Amino acid sequence: MIGKGVDALKRWADEHREWIIIGVALPAGTAAGAVDRVNSWLRPRPKPSDHDQRVRRIQRDVRRYAEARMAGEPWAQKPLRTDRKGAASLNVRMSDKSGSQTVHMSDLTNVLEVDETRGVIRVEPFVTVGEAASHLDARGLQLEATIEMKDATLGGLVMALGMTTHSHVCGLVHDTVVAYEVVTARGELLRVTAENEHADLFRALPWSHGTLGLLVALEMRVISAPSHVRLVYRPFYSLDGYAAEYERLAKAEEPPHFIEVLIFSKNRAVLMEGHLASEAEVRESGLPVNAVDKPTKPLFYKHVESMLDLGEGRRREELIPMLDYLMRHDRSMCMCLAQILPTANEAWFRYTMGWMLPPNMSFLKGTRPDAERENTIRKQVWQEFAFPAESFAEMVARAHEELEIYPLLAYPCKVIDHGGMVRLPGMHGQPYGGAPETAAFLDLGIYGIPQRVKDGDERFDTVTRVRRFENRVREVGGFLHTYCDVFSTEEEFEQMFDLTHWKAMREKYDAEGAFPTVYQKIKPEIDPLEFLEEERSWSA
Numbered sequence: 347m348i349g350k351g352v353d354a355l356k357r358w359a360d361e362h363r364e365w366i367i368i369g370v371a372l373p374a375g376t377a378a379g380a381v382d383r384v385n386s387w388l389r390p391r392p393k394p395s396d397h398d399q400r401v402r403r404i405q406r407d408v409r410r411y412a413e414a415r416m417a418g419e420p421w422a423q424k425p426l427r428t429d430r431k432g433a434a435s436l437n438v439r440m441s442d443k444s445g446s447q448t449v450h451m452s453d454l455t456n457v458l459e460v461d462e463t464r465g466v467i468r469v470e471p472f473v474t475v476g477e478a479a480s481h482l483d484a485r486g487l488q489l490e491a492t493i494e495m496k497d498a499t500l501g502g503l504v505m506a507l508g509m510t511t512h513s514h515v516c517g518l519v520h521d522t523v524v525a526y527e528v529v530t531a532r533g534e535l536l537r538v539t540a541e542n543e544h545a546d547l548f549r550a551l552p553w554s555h556g557t558l559g560l561l562v563a564l565e566m567r568v569i570s571a572p573s574h575v576r577l578v579y580r581p582f583y584s585l586d587g588y589a590a591e592y593e594r595l596a597k598a599e600e601p602p603h604f605i606e607v608l609i610f611s612k613n614r615a616v617l618m619e620g621h622l623a624s625e626a627e628v629r630e631s632g633l634p635v636n637a638v639d640k641p642t643k644p645l646f647y648k649h650v651e652s653m654l655d656l657g658e659g660r661r662r663e664e665l666i667p668m669l670d671y672l673m674r675h676d677r678s679m680c681m682c683l684a685q686i687l688p689t690a691n692e693a694w695f696r697y698t699m700g701w702m703l704p705p706n707m708s709f710l711k712g713t714r715p716d717a718e719r720e721n722t723i724r725k726q727v728w729q730e731f732a733f734p735a736e737s738f739a740e741m742v743a744r745a746h747e748e749l750e751i752y753p754l755l756a757y758p759c760k761v762i763d764h765g766g767m768v769r770l771p772g773m774h775g776q777p778y779g780g781a782p783e784t785a786a787f788l789d790l791g792i793y794g795i796p797q798r799v800k801d802g803d804e805r806f807d808t809v810t811r812v813r814r815f816e817n818r819v820r821e822v823g824g825f826l827h828t829y830c831d832v833f834s835t836e837e838e839f840e841q842m843f844d845l846t847h848w849k850a851m852r853e854k855y856d857a858e859g860a861f862p863t864v865y866q867k868i869k870p871e872i873d874p875l876e877f878l879e880e881e882r883s884w885s886a
Contacts (some may be wrong), residue, residue, distance in 0.1 A: 387391035394456040401527075401535060407449050408560065414652045415860065421447065425862045426531070428452065428560065437658065440669060442871055444864070454501075454562060457481050467568050471561045476501055476673065483669045485701055488571035490522040494675035501561050505554060507827050509732070509789060511604040511620065514596045516786075520552035521762055522567045524546055528559035531860035535562070549778070550851040553767040553843065555828070555867040556793065558857050570843025574623040575604065575671040576633065579653040579662045581616050588615040589739035595619070596735055596758030597786050604671075607682075608650045609754040612746045615707045616653045623665055631664055641671040643701035645678040647753055648691045653875030677703045681753055685726065685794045723874050725799050726770070727751055727792050728831055731816070732759060733824030734771060735786040744818060748811040755791035760784050767843045767864075772825025807881035809874045828868040835875065836865045 388841060392400060411490065414422035427441075429448040454470035456477065460470070467489070469478060475489075476496025482488050490511045491505065500519075504526075508519030516522055526538040526548065529607075529796065536559070540543040550558060582588035586608060595605050606622025624632075638646050678684070683704065689695050690703060707733070722728065727749055733741055735758070745754065757844060763770045763785075766776025770785050798806045813833045820842045826832065845864070851856045 351754075373819045380660065391455050392453050394458045397454075397456065397458055397563065400453060401529070402451060403532045404451060404529050404560060404562060405535060407792070408529055408531070409573075411449075412532055412856075412860070413445060421426055422546040423859075425866075426560070426860055427862065428556065433754060441867075449560060451560065451562070456562065460485065460568070461567075462487070462608050464524075465568055466565045468563060468565045469500055471505075471564055472499050474499055475503075476676075479669060479672055482568055483571060487568045487670065488672065490516045490567040491519045491774075492672045494680065496673055500566065500840050501564065504564060504566075505556055506829060507553060507562055509707045509757055509759045511606045511618075511652075511757055513757060513789075514601055514605055514786070515603070515760065517760045518552070518857040519763045521760075523552075524565040524567060526551055526561060527563035529562055529855045530559045533786045534624045538686040546847075547851055547855065550847050551768045552764075552863070553849060557861045557864050558848070558851050558855060559861075570667050572622050572624055574628050574635070574665040574667055576623040576627065576631070576665050577604075577664055577671070578602075578619040578621070579656070580619075581649065581654045581656050581660065582614070583658060584613050585615075585739055585742060588617055589742065591617060592756065592758065592788065593735045593786075595736060596788060605758050606645055606847075607743065610651055610654065610752055610757060612653055612725070612742065616650050618650070620671065628665055631665065631815055633665045635665045636669050637667055637668070639673050639677065641677070641703065642696050644696070645682045645683070645691045646674040647678055647684075651753070664731055675755075678705050680755060680791065680793060682728070682793045706871070722870055723870065724832060724877060725806070726795050727808065727812060729793075729812060729815070730789065730827035730830055731819045731824055732761070732787045732789040732827075733819050733822050735788045737822045738739065738788040738790075741790055741815075741819070744815060746791065748815055748857045749792060749808075750797035751792055755793070757789040758774060758789050759789055767845065767849055768825055769844045769849055775846060801879070805881075805884040807884060809877045813878075828864075831870050831874065833870050833874045836869075839865050 354466070376387075397740065408426065411422050411426060424445060424447040427443050427446040427448055428451040430452045435759065452472065455472045456470045457473055458470065459468040460482070462485070467482065467487075474496060475493055478489060478500060479492055479496075491508065491512055493508045493510050498508070504520040505524050507810055510519070511517075524539065528536050528538055528547070530536060536544055536547070538548045540548050547558065551561075551641060555637075580591075582591065588609075592605075592607050595601050602619035603622050604618070606618045606620075607615055608618075611616040628635075630862075636649075637643065638649060643649070644652075675681070677700075679692070683690050687705075690700075697884070738756075742754070742756075745751070754772075761768060761770065761784065763773055763783045769776070770783055771782075796808060799808070816833055817838075819826060820838065825842055826834075832839065849863070866873045
């Protein structure tokens, strides 16, 4: 009887999810954010000038741990992790740190320096993209690679994965790092660059997820940022059409500064080219200026979708303020908001509650019940994959066949093989030759609820289908984004990512046992593989 009541309540919550979010989650999340801001005013963040003092504190804690570990003390046999709350991260999983020994690092939140002569910003690891972008925009600068989510941390991006609409030029976010400052398992503070005595560690840190040391600061390249982006929208009405043009632009010798594609059905997409706009062009072009990040504006992906009405061979151009462009997907959570709050783009919502977007993700994640977490694995898809450019049309067609989720987000990216975890096709397990090699990849973000699930199919085998897609990505030499749910076994994960150099660095810097493995850090708290047998029975 109780079980039936719980099931009925769950069905009611699923059917009325949008109004629960509007009436409860948005106001509560906004209030929680306000409380956090008040607390930050009452307890001001440490000053940048105190950075060295805080790093010395971390070193002392790690040295004490290392000594206790060698002495066999039970508490020090647990692996080290930061004390940042699991709900604060923007990945889909909720990290369980109960089996770890945490190190107080959550106060490393400062922009430390901007060196315009060197073209470098030095930050602590928990500085967010939004904080860095605003700080730099005031100086007419931008990160060379700026992802569109304000609350993502720079440390998390460079130690995991980040890519942007400029990545076809500069590479992934970690490719813009000049130096890492890392506390090792022995408590040593190292400045790690591509040229110094720790160059081998420099090549291993990207994708390592804090499994080789504790990141306490980093230096990243910055570039000039004119006031606006001239954005060109071009609609396409066939997969072959937009796939070919997308690949051509990504491989061009002089490509647009920014490239992005939003796919609204298998054969309907809008390709965007972004060009840096000088002040003279802004004054003289006569183009409209569209501040797309204002709360009352349509969500960016809906604005883009309207370009499909232009017709074959047509285009539209407009000027977008630089910071608005860089943060254009933040309000809609990279289009994920459409799945939980379809009315968010309605005018009445934007003009009354648009200021509360995006929802407070830390609050939503921290209050998410276990049943809802299982729901995100079994009935929703939060995946992103990159693969060689020539596979793009095939992978879009596969995404349609397997999942039928729209819109899809697509970026081009230059993958640079430094002999680390991400290798070019055919190079897995091969010795690094000493000179990086590059290849054009295209990226596909798949976020949302499969059409058949929307249509009421209670036996849609989501996990099986995502694994099939993931397997094909692996076969063509691509990779998955580890902020998403990872449905691979550990063996499959090691087939996709080359852990040879990472393992050597684990041994060299005494990280084995002192830090978790990468797979331990990225596997979901609910094992998706548990559902495979049941899904197989549905088709038996």
